[in-house]
Amino acid sequence: MILASDISFSNQGRQILRPMTLSFQQPEFVAILGPNGAGKSTLLQMLAGLFAPTTGSIIFNKRPVSQWKTTELARQRSFLHQQNNISGSFTVAEILEMGRYPYFDLNPSAGDNALVENSILELGLTQKRQQIYQTLSGGEQQRIQFARTLLQLQETDRPDLNNKVMFLDEPLNNLDLQYQYALMQQAREKITHLGGTVIAVLHDINMAYQFADRVIILKNGNLVVDDTTEQALNPEVLSSIFEVEITKFRVSETTSFFNTKAYARDLSANPAPVSETQEINKK
């Protein structure tokens, strides 16, 4: 549903992304990984149509992105940012209603309101619907932003999300483990299970391993890996890309996870140092 052919991006003479060709199907959960400065966010924003590629073209649902009207495109794809600093004390309900902006002109329709109400209910925020957004915890704020981004994709007359894409730009930053897991779970259940596509820039290899169908890895603006998750997340390739030794640990027949060797403390070779205070306490 998205076909990006030979896209590259340069800014003020500096090449940020070298020519690459990517395509995205529906439904699909694609994770974009890579070291800092690889151009992940730039690629994501460009695919979402924030700016045009310097060379190449992006076809979105059979039409070049440049030919889509801003509002029309907004009904097809939404974008979740890593941080949301909102000015003004909007309530939870008002923030969620913004997700429906592409669908109404002056006032929300009954259908729009019903979707917003449903979203409040699912978030379990019925009591807090009139609460000021900024007074909620970071985890709750990000859940609300995810719900707003999801509302932007929903149609009032059908439950599926065919031809719809959600872009996530490092959505797990500043979230504790419980919320990180819940957000990824929701992206799977509420988007890809309903026929939509998720394209997410992630930092955590294990999250990508657990949730993505396909993994794209960038380094220094180059596309280095584009493969199914199982094929793409090869410990040797990852080690050379991230320049740190990464090992795949098998927990059981069906589960395994990635970690860097540096994290695993070898107690026999390098015993944990006894701190000075402990020494003093002994005396």
Place this chain on the structure above:
Amino acid sequence: MKNKKRNIFFLLSALLIAAILLSVSLGAVSMSVGQVVAILLKSVGVKSSILFSENQENVLWTLRLPRIGFAVMIGAALATSGVALQGLFRNPLVDSGLIGIASGSSLFASCFILFNGFVPALVIGNSQLTMAITSFTGASLTAFLVYRISQYQKRINIAVLILAGVALNALTASLTGLLTYFADDSQLRDLTFWTLGSLAGATWSNLAILLPFILLPMLILQRSAKALNAFSLGENPAHFLGINIRRTKIVVLLCSTAMVGASVAFAGVIAFVGLVIPHIMRMLVGPGHRALLPVSAIAGATLLCFADLLSRTLLPPTEIPVGIITALMGTPVLLTILLKQKKNLFS
């Protein structure tokens, strides 16, 4: 929630009507509301038993009504432009006076007074209309200038914005000062009037020119309420929500400057209405622009009506320029905003 906003809307409307009625009847020539009604009825050919003098009739028609019209329109315009600019720049401190738009507009107006004879090309036949257009041009130029100065990598740096406003205010003040050296007595009186702000220049014909400059932008801005809300998420998130960022910026800047420019052309610089009213209204109805814009317009009209009433009646027979009164009322509010929101104003 919806009901609360509606109640506030009706309450403010009632206050505005009270302000208008008070303004009509109080002043050097006082008249009762009954007499006012009788005079108005006479004009449509209905006779009533209430007696009134010819003087009262004249004062009402030629002085008081157009002046109240001015207060209502300009008060609404200043408050609305304040809401819109604050939404666009994502900061509650932005006001046409503070960031130099009003003084840029007043500088152009002053130049127009002084060099009237030298710019025949500008004269469209109606000198008041030309004045409004000149003033609007000045407002637009300064708005564009502060906007470009404060923009860095697609973001507005609010500290730079405020400082650019300080710089432009200083520049226009010194240039206006320079102009006063070359002005003759009558021009000098006009110039002073601009720098202090006054509604004494109200006439029906001026009001007729003012109306489109204010009503049209107001209607357009009301249609931009959704876009202004989305802007509070930031420019990129607003883009992803389907808002045309470029168009919104141009529309909001043009509408605000048209309203401020026209107001300055006829009434000089009236400070703080655009800062104080949106701030108070945001506390009452929240930051959503759908409710905030109309409510602020009504409150701004009410405030300026009362302020003008004070300016006419506090020290009779002299008039205190209304800009002085609004500044006296506005400064404490500005300081309160600063004290309460120290933490996150410049982030």
